[in-house]
Amino acid sequence: MEIDPNNISNPELHKLFLGGVAPRPIAFASTIDKDGNVNLSPFSFYNAYGINPTTLIFSPSRRGRDNTTKHTLENVKEVPEVVLNAVNYDMVQQMSLSSTEYPKGVDEFVKSGLTAIDSVKVKPPRVKESPLQFECKVRDIIEISGKAGSGNLVICELLYVHADENIFDENGNIHPDKIDLVGRLGGDYYVxxxxxxxxxxPKPITTLGIGVDSLPEExxxxKILSGNDLGILxxxxxxxxxxxxxxxMKNPLYRSLAKDETARHxxxxxxxxxxxxHEALKVLMLSSL
Ligand SMILES: Cc1cc2nc3c(=O)[nH]c(=O)nc-3n(C[C@H](O)[C@H](O)[C@H](O)COP(=O)(O)O)c2cc1C
Structure with missing residues (x-):
């Protein structure tokens, strides 16, 4: 199937992105407007972009149907601060509920039943139930085009972190089982x-692998080894x-494998x-004798 993005509708393009650029992390963004009204909404067009300064970007898009902007975007323009709260499995339903299109001024902390607690460096409160909360100032907002469905990159600088100590393993790394984050896939799917x-x-940082190109042609x-098998070898x-x-070849099993490619592989x-x-490669190279 070939797709020219110019020949499909915006909702179709959006669907392609949601299913194909996945799984995506979720920023559960709490913001505040100039009158002090709090807002809490999830955004999965989100990631981290290096440290020094530590930069996180999320994108509240313009609505495809009427080109209006999201309250979160309006709030960070008024008060350029945000808390990006991580979303774990225990809060996925409440997070989803908070994405309901409530009218401006409605506090989604209240609607979703999550607990707002004071932040240290910024005005928007953070989500108590979230295992990892990033207090940020908004450095810049890049509006991609102003057209319906277009993104708005909210570029955030990390000021302060709150982390649940139970998410770390004995080496100080955040362990996936302990934090149990959820990611967004296409349709109604999460991971x-x-x-x-x-x-x-394992990361190949201490080794210099020979590369798939250096493996014997056979x-x-x-037809039996997969791309993953070749990558490992x-x-x-x-x-x-x-x-x-x-x-x-002193081993009778290996003598028989030398004669039979399917059994060998x-x-x-x-x-x-x-x-x-190493043994796998020895077996695979028996035919070279
Ligand atoms: C898991 C999840 C991820 C979402 N990601 C985005 C996103 O990246 N960008 C976006 O504009 N809307 C996203 N949404 C929809 C917004 O959360 C939704 O439009 C919300 O009502 C916006 O609220 P606001 O107008 O109060 O800012 C997502 C919704 C969910 C449930």
């Missing part, structure tokens, strides 16, 4: 960071040498799953 949806991929063209730092492969896949990568 959470505990349970079976999560997995680990391995690269395997490409992360090892050297291939087994010929002597090791010759020696492994299936066996190697099992070894990859067990993280026995």
């Amino acid at each position: 959470r960071t505990s349970g079976e949806a999560k997995f680990k991929v 391995v690269r063209l395997s 490409g992360n090892i730092e050297s291939l087994p040498n010929e002597k090791e492969i010759v020696d492994s 299936n066996y190697a896949k099992k070894l990859i799953l067990e993280n026995n990568l």
Whole structure:
């Protein structure tokens, strides 16, 4: 399917973004207007953009249907401060409720039943139930076009953090099971960071992998090994040498694997799953003898 963004409607484009740029973190933004009215709304066009100064950006878009602006945007123009509260699984329903299009001046803390507590450096209150709260000043607002559906980048500088001590592991890292954040997907879908949806991929920062291009052709063209298998093998730092492969032929199993590509690749896949990568490559290279 080929899509020219100029040939589809704005709602269709929006749907493509929501499903395809995902999962997205959620900023539960509390703001205040010049008269002191509090607002609380979630925004998943949100991320962090480096430290020094620590910069976070979220985007309250113009409404597609009538090109009006969201109260959150109006508030940060009046009082350039915001608390970006993280959203965990325990508060996902209340967060969703707060995204209801209540009239201006309605306090979504009250509507959603969440607790507003004073911030330290900024006027908008923070969400007590949130495990991680970022008090920020708004440095800049970039209005992308002013057209219906367009974004408004609210560029925030972090001033102060409140973190629940229970979200950290023994090494001081925030642990996904403990914080249990939720992320936004397309449609009505969300993802959470505990349970079976999560997995680990170690960062290749201390190793210099040989790369998939250095694997033998038979391995690269395997019908049994997946792209993930190749990525894992490409992360090892050297291939087994010929002597090791010759020696492994003393094993009757390996002598039979040398004659059967399908069995060889299936066996190697099992070894990859067990993280026995050097052995997996030895098996895969039996045919080179
Ligand atoms: C999980 C979630 C993420 C959302 N992300 C955005 C977003 O990134 N930008 C946006 O304009 N609206 C987003 N919305 C919709 C706003 O929260 C909604 O329009 C809200 O009523 C705006 O409130 P306000 O007018 O009080 O600022 C999101 C809603 C939910 C439930």
